[in-house]
Amino acid sequence: MAEYDFKAIESKWQKAWDEQGLYRQEVDRQRPKYYALTMLPYPSGDLHIGHWYAMAPSDANARYHRMRGYNVLFPMGFDAFGLPAENAAIKRGIHPRTWTMKNIENMRRQLRSMGAMFDWRREVVTCVPEYYKWNQWFFLQMYKRGLAYKKMAPVDFCPKCNTTLAREQVVGPERLCERCDTPVVKKDLDQWFFRITAYADELLDFSKIDWPERVKTMQANWIGRSEGVEFDFQVRGTEHRFRVFTTRIDTIYGVSFAVLAPEHPLVDEVTAPENRSEVEAYQYKASRQSEIDRLSTERERDGVFTGAYAIHPLTGKDIPIYVADYVLMSYGTGAIMGVPAHDERDYDFARRMGLPIPAVVAPPDWDGQSSFGLPYVEPGVSINSGEFSNLPTEEAKKRIGNAVIEKANGKWTVHYRLRDWLISRQRYWGTPIPIVYCERCGIVPVPEEDLPVILPDDAEFLPTGESPLKFHEKFLHTTCPRCGGPAERETDTMDTFVDSSWYHYRYLSPHRDDVPFDPEEAAYWLPVDQYTGGVEHAVMHLLYTRFFTKVMRDLGLVNFDEPMIRLYNQGIILAEDGARMSKSRGNVVSPDDLVERYGADAVRTYLMFMAPWDQGGPWSSRGIGGAVRFLDRVWRLVAGKPEGAGDKRSAPLEAAGLHRLTHRTIQKVTEDFDHFRFNTAIASLMEFTNELYRLVGTPVYGSPAWEEAVDDLLLMLAPIAPHITEELWHQRGHTTSIHLAAWPVPDVSALADDTVTIVVQINGKVRDRFEAPVNVTADELARLALALPKVQAVLDGRAPRKVVAVPGHIVNVVVG
RNA sequence: GCGGGCGUGGCGGAAUGGCAGACGCGCUGGACUUAGGAUCCAGUGGGGAAACCCGUGGGAGUUCAAAUCUCCCCGCCCGCACCA
Structure with a gap:
């Protein structure tokens, strides 16, 4: 038997899946759709273990639904505009585009190493003109309807980021900048706003979405009617x-x-x-x-x-x-x-x-x-x-x-406490606001056919605190689209939350240049069935994206009211010392190193096993060893003939018993997957594996019940650890991908045992137990329990005051 | 202050009101080994030789039966915080 060589296996299957196009996601009206979405990352340069914690379980959920017969869309992209790129440009003289694109390349590689089922043909990068053109188009539609407007107002300004901020982006009573924790100041400035308040009452209606109470409460408080x-x-x-x-x-x-x-x-x-x-x-x-x-x-x-x-x-x-x-x-x-x-x-x-x-x-x-x-x-x-x-x-x-x-x-x-959304940013690396100022005509929107207004590459990045666009003569000076006279362009760019408000629509057709998204694809895939991401976006991104969808509905682009039906917030991975991970603390866990050392499957398995997904918690460099050992045990169990293994304390199962255990496990794991309880699902699979080890060398080993058990084990593990299961699946002679196989269905008739263990309590304390046929009545159970020597000894000739018998569970004898 | 969440072994965590501590980490002992940070076996909440007793932040209550339900208190985390 070959050893479990995760490196070879993972690279082999990632390449094979790619070549087969296994994760191409296409409209298929014959099958029910499932749009699984996880929040897209900012391309900071390195994929953090926190990204894995958000994405790997999301991927397992997407894979699970695929095996359940859904046609699953599970796309990925990059939220690529934003300040860090521009700051890098100022500090180190690298162009924001260069910095961003290089980071994206690295993160794409890192994301691929996870083995997720992303369809990369649908990738969206928000800083390219083919994407931000549509930010500008949405702006124009809103402008036409009075939903985008400019006004002079006292606004929040972050002196460190050198830009204005939306009210949502100012945090706490100390009024700190959401990005950099600097106290903001008030300034009177002429700024562009989106009229989100026009939807205030509708945004308070959560009846069409299945979102966590916490998020709904936070939004309701924020709107503050x-x-x-x-x-x-x-x-x-x-x-x-x-x-x-x-x-x-x-x-x-x-x-x-x-x-x-x-x-x-x-x-x-x-x-x-x-x-x-x-x-x-x-x-x-x-x-x-x-x-x-x-x-x-x-x-x-x-x-x-x-x-x-x-x-x-x-x-x-x-x-x-x-x-x-x-x-x-x-x-x-x-x-x-x-x-x-x-x-x-x-x-x-x-x-x-x-x-x-x-x-x-x-x-x-x-x-x-x-x-x-x-x-x-x-x-x-x-x-x-x-x-x-x-x-x-x-x-x-x-x-x-x-x-x-x-x-x-x-x-x-x-x-309402809710304010209109201030979208102007006095920064370069964002979507230019498609407006020109004409001496004669005043504020003139750029005509749709002139979009996109391209962000010029040859800007100078100086630490002046002013947008480089202000000094870019060729960008600044233009002609008025209305009268042809001299005019100046708006030099503010848009808040990057505009980008992320509708990216999940762009995944449907990222390269169409005539529409923001393909209506055919939209009719099939939308809305998003399951969204997952961090709760920190509760009143920014998640409010903005609901607003955008309502505007899009009123524009006739979609026929529903809410962008995402279900929302789930995963927890946060802390450093091993229980503190937040940060470069300055030096306690950051690098997924690349972990993949190198243990393999992606082990990292995925451990992340899903360590705690309930919504809870998170400290990373444990020891704990991952448990996941590694588990996968290794599965490997040895399936790929070779494991020797001398198994708990000897009780008799191993017969074939019928194994069949029953297999189906009970299927039932339990299926239920767990339905509720994102990956930790207990994996625990069940570990128990199941442990039981299979006990059967090595018994007559059941190699029997049909055994073969069924092993196949089902691999199938249930496939969404969690996609590479090792694919490899073992093929080693067992299957010729098509395990990820195209159907999720096992529990055989209900096999679930029930003939007998069940009845616990006997005396005054609420466990004193004994006995086996009884499953269909015994309560009266009969009570009689059987009273006949037990231990019970007799306690009663010592007296009659019990009360006997409570619950069929299938327990008998409680009350004495004294 | 208001709103929400959470307190279970040495650690991460399991438990439709019905066997507390599944599963894993760690630890102890053993087997196999030139070796072990590999693998396998046994043990592992506390006390006790045992019978048994005590144990889910603390206290009360409901119940035949409470980690789970109710009330009070303590602690931690998150969100909001002069919103009239």
């Missing part, structure tokens, strides 16, 4: 009004102050002369605040009085107007009504400023006299609210809301 009332406050003694938004209009009788955000335009207008210097000092302090680190979460809620008063719309009372930075100009109307008794923040502020705190909502079971804790923010019953007193909160909202609407120019409105 809240319903309430907007109305005007009149400023006493002036014509000025300011508008506020509240979700608790039922508490309006509890207003004891109003607050304007420091940036609110009315602050200057209403501030009394004697308060001016204090207010301006506060505004200055607040404007610095965003630049100073805002680390202290428990900041005091402070503010200053403007000297002006608003008129309460229902009571007509004077309401002092304050300026305070806990009110944000960027949310709602930038002004609020202060109800300290029923809002935590207003409460803190009122306490600090010495303002009254009148209660206008009481707990539902309030007795009318005793005090209750303030602030009271739960629903309850309105009190001290004039004609609206004694109403439950919901009812009070409706009645008071309508009254305010009438008296104070109000309306019911919905506010």
